[in-house]
Amino acid sequence: MHFGSDNVMGASRPVLEAILAANDGAEAAYGSDSWSARAEAMLGEVFERPVKMFLVATGTGANALALAAMTPPWGAIFCHEESHVIDDECGAPEMFTDGAKLIGIPGLAGKIDPAGLSAALARFPRGVVKAVQPAGLSISQVTEAGTLYSLDEIKALTGVARDAGIRVHLDGARFANALAGLGCTAAEMTWKAGVDVVSFGATKNGCIACEAVLFFDEALADTFQFRRKRGGHTVSKGRLLGAQLVAYLENGHWMDNARHANAMAATLAQGLAAVPGVTLPWPTQANEVFAFLPKAVDEAIRGAGFRYAPWGSLSLPKDLEQGDRAFARFVTSWATKPSDINALLAKATSTS
Numbered sequence: 001m002h003f004g005s006d007n008v009m010g011a012s013r014p015v016l017e018a019i020l021a022a023n024d025g026a027e028a029a030y031g032s033d034s035w036s037a038r039a040e041a042m043l044g045e046v047f048e049r050p051v052k053m054f055l056v057a058t059g060t061g062a063n064a065l066a067l068a069a070m071t072p073p074w075g076a077i078f079c080h081e082e083s084h085v086i087d088d089e090c091g092a093p094e095m096f097t098d099g100a101k102l103i104g105i106p107g108l109a110g111k112i113d114p115a116g117l118s119a120a121l122a123r124f125p126r127g128v129v130k131a132v133q134p135a136g137l138s139i140s141q142v143t144e145a146g147t148l149y150s151l152d153e154i155k156a157l158t159g160v161a162r163d164a165g166i167r168v169h170l171d172g173a174r175f176a177n178a179l180a181g182l183g184c185t186a187a188e189m190t191w192k193a194g195v196d197v198v199s200f201g202a203t204k205n206g207c208i209a210c211e212a213v214l215f216f217d218e219a220l221a222d223t224f225q226f227r228r229k230r231g232g233h234t235v236s237k238g239r240l241l242g243a244q245l246v247a248y249l250e251n252g253h254w255m256d257n258a259r260h261a262n263a264m265a266a267t268l269a270q271g272l273a274a275v276p277g278v279t280l281p282w283p284t285q286a287n288e289v290f291a292f293l294p295k296a297v298d299e300a301i302r303g304a305g306f307r308y309a310p311w312g313s314l315s316l317p318k319d320l321e322q323g324d325r326a327f328a329r330f331v332t333s334w335a336t337k338p339s340d341i342n343a344l345l346a347k348a349t350s351t352s
């Protein structure tokens with residue numbers, strides 16, 4: 001009954017079993033093991049081209065190190081004003097980039113648009129020694145509002161980035177949920193749409209402290225092994241991460257998990273929207289539901305033991321009438337039970 005986030009759940013059975021299988025015997029350390037090699041090859045198949053894969057323990061580490069590979073210390077990284085990299089990483093991107101500047105861009109429902117990106121780029125002219133120099137764009141897919149950029153929206157943004165000569169990073173802490181939501185291929189959502197570097201999250205969708213930084217351009221990955229080690233993210237028993245990713249990708253386990261989480265969110269969103277007085281500010285496109293709840297509904301479901309996060313967002317339409325209602329975020333996961341969704345909806349419905 002915990003909808004606080006998808007990381008409130010543990011790891012999935014196949015992932016745990018893969019750790020046990022990889023646990024026996026001895027293997028080379030620091031990622032030079034057969035499991036990690038297999039995971040990298042499997043990702044090459046998923047993305048339909050060779051990728052350079054670097055495993056790290058956290059999404060914050062993945063993002064901060066990926067951005068560091070894209071920018072000099074005097075660079076500017078453009079992102080949504082409520083992105084994880086700017087709001088939720090305690091300055092790790094600034095630290096790992098040796099002080100590059102993150103430029104937050106406003107946008108509805110967690111998304112930035114090409115006009116917003118162009119306007120932000122214009123504030124930092126090339127060659128002007130007083131200004132940080134444009135170096136990268138970071139977009140989140142799934143966004144911090146639980147929404148998705150369409151493929152056309154990604155391409156429009158990466159087009160502006162390409163014209164400005166900057167690289168593109170995709171924060172895919174919920175990469176599988178995004179793929180399941182869009183129903184496209186991993187290649188279409190990334191390199192075919194102009195993305196250079198991906199933080200490929202696995203932890204939230206069934207793994208334990210296992211995230212991959214993926215490069216499609218080997219040159220950009222050139223110094224990454226040193227950055228990762230210097231940043232304290234080169235895991236010595238790396239095979240136990242590699243094994244997780246193998247199990248995660250094998251037999252479509254990762255996509256099964258994501259489709260389940262998204263289906264649970266869709267049911268929850270549909271049910272909540274039918275409760276009198278409840279409104280959703282934007283569509284539920286992956287595994288996060290945002291809703292305005294009448295105070296009585298909020299108190300009743302909270303009182304019944306359901307846990308979820310009170311929320312606030314700059315991404316809401318400015319003219320939105322919140323009234324005397326609570327704003328809440330519910331996150332579903334690979335392990336969410338349909339009975340929990342039904343129980344929550346029953347309580348909300350009987351209260352209203």
Ligand SMILES: *Cc1c(COP(=O)(O)O)cnc(C)c1O
Nearest residue numbers: 058059060061084140144171173
């Ligand atoms: C969860 C999350 C991350 C990763 O966070 P860690 O807690 O450092 O693993 C990164 N980006 C987004 C959008 C997230 O939701």
